[in-house]
Amino acid sequence: xxGSNTLLNVIFLVVTAxxxxxxxxxxxxxxxxxWVRLFFGCIAMVFFLRVLFVDVLDIPxxxxxxxxxxx
Numbered sequence: 001x002x003g004s005n006t007l008l009n010v011i012f013l014v015v016t017a018x019x020x021x022x023x024x025x026x027x028x029x030x031x032x033x034x035w036v037r038l039f040f041g042c043i044a045m046v047f048f049l050r051v052l053f054v055d056v057l058d059i060p061x062x063x064x065x066x067x068x069x070x071x
Contacts, residue, residue: 009055013048020044 023041027033053059 005055009051012051013056016044016048016051020048 020041023037023039023044026037026041050061050064054061054064
């Protein structure tokens with residue numbers, strides 16, 4: 001991971017982690033979970049995990065091609 005993308009990846013991970021946490025743990029005043037927030041929380045969690053594993057930790061995932069080595 002080069003220096004120019006490091007800060008961007010960290011900011012992206014913090015924001016998507018916050019969105020996922022809020023979406024997955026939010027409850028209405030009645031104690032019910034809102035399906036829209038659960039849905040977008042799950043989407044944010046998928047993007048968080050993809051950036052964490054593929055871009056930050058360089059772990060290839062199924063369906064994601066490995067990065068080309070720097071030339």
